[in-house]
Amino acid sequence: MLRFRLDSLLFLRRNAKFLGLPLNSLRNSPIMTAMKSIVFLYAGFSSGHAFDILFSSQSACGRALAWAKTVPGAAGVVVAAVPGTEGRVREALDACGLQGAELVVQPAWTTAQLLAQLAASAAGARADCAVYAAADCPFLDAGLTAELLGAHERYLAEYSFADGYPAGLAPEVIATGTLAILAELAAGSQKAAGDAPVAEGCIFNVIKGDINSFEIETVIAPEDFRMLRLSFCCTSKAGSLACARLFELARGQGAADALSLSRLAARSAGVQRTVPAFYNIQIAANCTSAALYNPYPALYKEKNGVLPFAAGNPQPADMGRKDFRSVLEAAAALSGTAVIGLGSFTEPLAVQGIEAYVQDVLSFPGLSVLIETDGSLVTEALADSIAAVARQAPPRTNGMDAVTWIVAVDAVSEETYRAVHALPPELGAEGQGTSLAGAVQALGVLAARFPGAVYPQFVRMNRNEHELEQFYRLYHDAASVSGGKLIIQKYDSFCGLLPDEKPADLSPLGRQACWHLKRDMCVLPDGSVPLCREYVLDAPVGNVLKEPLADVWERGRDVLVRQLDTQYDEKCRKCDEYYTFNF
Numbered sequence: 001m002l003r004f005r006l007d008s009l010l011f012l013r014r015n016a017k018f019l020g021l022p023l024n025s026l027r028n029s030p031i032m033t034a035m036k037s038i039v040f041l042y043a044g045f046s047s048g049h050a051f052d053i054l055f056s057s058q059s060a061c062g063r064a065l066a067w068a069k070t071v072p073g074a075a076g077v078v079v080a081a082v083p084g085t086e087g088r089v090r091e092a093l094d095a096c097g098l099q100g101a102e103l104v105v106q107p108a109w110t111t112a113q114l115l116a117q118l119a120a121s122a123a124g125a126r127a128d129c130a131v132y133a134a135a136d137c138p139f140l141d142a143g144l145t146a147e148l149l150g151a152h153e154r155y156l157a158e159y160s161f162a163d164g165y166p167a168g169l170a171p172e173v174i175a176t177g178t179l180a181i182l183a184e185l186a187a188g189s190q191k192a193a194g195d196a197p198v199a200e201g202c203i204f205n206v207i208k209g210d211i212n213s214f215e216i217e218t219v220i221a222p223e224d225f226r227m228l229r230l231s232f233c234c235t236s237k238a239g240s241l242a243c244a245r246l247f248e249l250a251r252g253q254g255a256a257d258a259l260s261l262s263r264l265a266a267r268s269a270g271v272q273r274t275v276p277a278f279y280n281i282q283i284a285a286n287c288t289s290a291a292l293y294n295p296y297p298a299l300y301k302e303k304n305g306v307l308p309f310a311a312g313n314p315q316p317a318d319m320g321r322k323d324f325r326s327v328l329e330a331a332a333a334l335s336g337t338a339v340i341g342l343g344s345f346t347e348p349l350a351v352q353g354i355e356a357y358v359q360d361v362l363s364f365p366g367l368s369v370l371i372e373t374d375g376s377l378v379t380e381a382l383a384d385s386i387a388a389v390a391r392q393a394p395p396r397t398n399g400m401d402a403v404t405w406i407v408a409v410d411a412v413s414e415e416t417y418r419a420v421h422a423l424p425p426e427l428g429a430e431g432q433g434t435s436l437a438g439a440v441q442a443l444g445v446l447a448a449r450f451p452g453a454v455y456p457q458f459v460r461m462n463r464n465e466h467e468l469e470q471f472y473r474l475y476h477d478a479a480s481v482s483g484g485k486l487i488i489q490k491y492d493s494f495c496g497l498l499p500d501e502k503p504a505d506l507s508p509l510g511r512q513a514c515w516h517l518k519r520d521m522c523v524l525p526d527g528s529v530p531l532c533r534e535y536v537l538d539a540p541v542g543n544v545l546k547e548p549l550a551d552v553w554e555r556g557r558d559v560l561v562r563q564l565d566t567q568y569d570e571k572c573r574k575c576d577e578y579y580t581f582n583f
Contacts, residue, residue: 035153036073038077038078038127041065041068041078042114042198045235049240054138054247060137060138060233060240061088062095064140065093065096065101066096072146073149080104080114082107110195112186115179115194115203115206118183119176119183123179127176131145131173132173133171139258140170141169144165148160148171155215158178158215159172159204159217160216160219163218163220164223164225168233174203199399227512230262230265237336246261273518277583278341279340279341279523280582281341282346283319283324285317286350287308287347288309291421293491296345317526319527323545325360327544327549328364332366337366338398339583340367340369341372342354342358342369342372343371343372347373349382355386359389359393362393362394365395366397371404371406372406372408372457374434375441375442375443376435378441387450390402390403403453407439407457408457408459409458412436412467413467417435440481458472460489460503462501465503491503492577495571512578513563513564514563515581516532516582524537528543531555
């Protein structure tokens with residue numbers, strides 16, 4: 001019987017109608033034969049925990065290599081590495097008995113370089129396809145891999161992946177001919193995606209630039225685990241902790257396949273809540289204005305007897321640099337990588353010497369900065385100063401820009417802006433210095449110095465909903481001042497603390513455990529930590545300037561345990577922020 005290569009079958013599929021062939025006949029045609037593949041593992045990590053012994057006597061890389069030996073029809077194994085990981089990979093290959101594997105070493109890997117090497121390796125082995133995964137994934141499932149390969153062959157696919165499972169449980173399968181096309185795209189029309197460092201989803205980022213040109217197939221999970229946003233890769237401390245904890249749970253319960261592991265993770269607070277990914281540190285006690293969606297000014301006045309932007313405020317209470325540095329050191333030690341927000345409820349640019357605070361964050365390569373501002377204090381000199389700090393900082397290891405900006409725009413007309421940012425009469429008349437024109441001007445100043453890292457934000461409210469579409473059209477355009485970047489934020493009443501200004505209910509039909517409990521920590525200027533941002537100034541679970549940050553973080557775990565068991569306290573029942581997330 002004639003043996004057809006996959007490229008020939010793809011030609012038949014794409015031209016089935018023209019040739020008068022029913023597609024189903026191709027799917028079940030006797031010309032189908034078992035595919036020849038290569039397994040390609042990426043181990044070019046500049047950081048991470050791929051080689052840590054976290055799984056009894058094995059590392060994530062060792063387990064990934066053991067999986068590679070089980071892939072049906074594999075003609076060989078190729079591992080991509082960098083000089084810093086080459087020795088560790090060779091040791092892992094020897095330990096797994098894969099001395100015949102090919103090791104390709106480059107100083108660094110972009111997505112374009114990865115695709116070019118994938119295409120060359122698959123073509124050199126005369127393989128029909130490449131089975132690609134990261135070498136820091138300890139739970140790659142042999143059964144799910146075989147199912148993917150079967151679907152890829154059966155439906156004459158060019159790219160196949162598993163959908164609905166957490167990341168790290170299944171590889172991607174790419175036809176050899178398609179790899180050559182993707183390599184060309186990554187070097188040409190999709191150069192922005194091609195120049196990006198290799199990361200989770202980087203191959204699909206190239207595909208989706210011309211997605212209708214490719215035959216894509218999926219193996220869909222029996223249950224949808226996407227809302228958990230879990231990734232079982234040891235790229236970060238959070239990921240390695242989740243993997244190590246899942247491994248211990250799985251050993252105790254005999255779970256090994258992708259579905260069993262996913263179900264186990266869905267019930268585990270320890271797997272879902274590892275270390276914070278976002279620290280919202282409020283360094284400033286004072287505001288420059290008060291938007292209607294900000295409860296802080298009224299609560300501050302209630303607690304301190306004066307507005308936080310009043311002239312001669314007797315309680316400035318900003319977080320000093322010494323305390324801020326102390327919190328950063330603890331955060332970096334606990335999380336490894338994280339985003340440090342400097343806004344929360346107030347204006348971070350009101351703090352004297354804000355550049356030094358940014359510099360403190362960026363002295364830790366695993367941390368990056370998020371600055372939320374109304375734009376009223378943005379000047380060219382200040383933006384230049386912070387941009388210089390960002391340029392001098394070492395590269396980030398968390399995959400983020402060194403500094404990201406969010407500017408509260410909230411409107412298209414000055415009239416609507418003032419309706420959203422006007423102070424309620426009972427708070428007095430201070431703080432009226434902000435304007436839409438000022439916010440838009442700030443966008444331009446920042447975007448010129450931080451291209452691709454500046455986001456105009458629109459908080460949807462009844463007061464401004466009529467301008468939402470115009471706002472979207474204005475800033476979504478790639479030619480806009482923000483380069484097409486924007487944020488549409490839902491309105492938060494803080495569990496009924498503020499009037500209901502929500503124009504639409506976007507909450508899921510089924511309640512789920514809170515994202516913010518899993519990933520966020522809020523720190524007030526005095527170091528106190530509310531259980532979550534919804535408590536604003538109340539209900540602290542500890543103080544990170546007086547006790548270990550890790551101990552304070554751990555106190556939120558029991559609340560998540562109860563939520564996973566569908567038990568919610570009074571405030572959580574009123575809250576609809578549980579399905580939103582930051583980082």
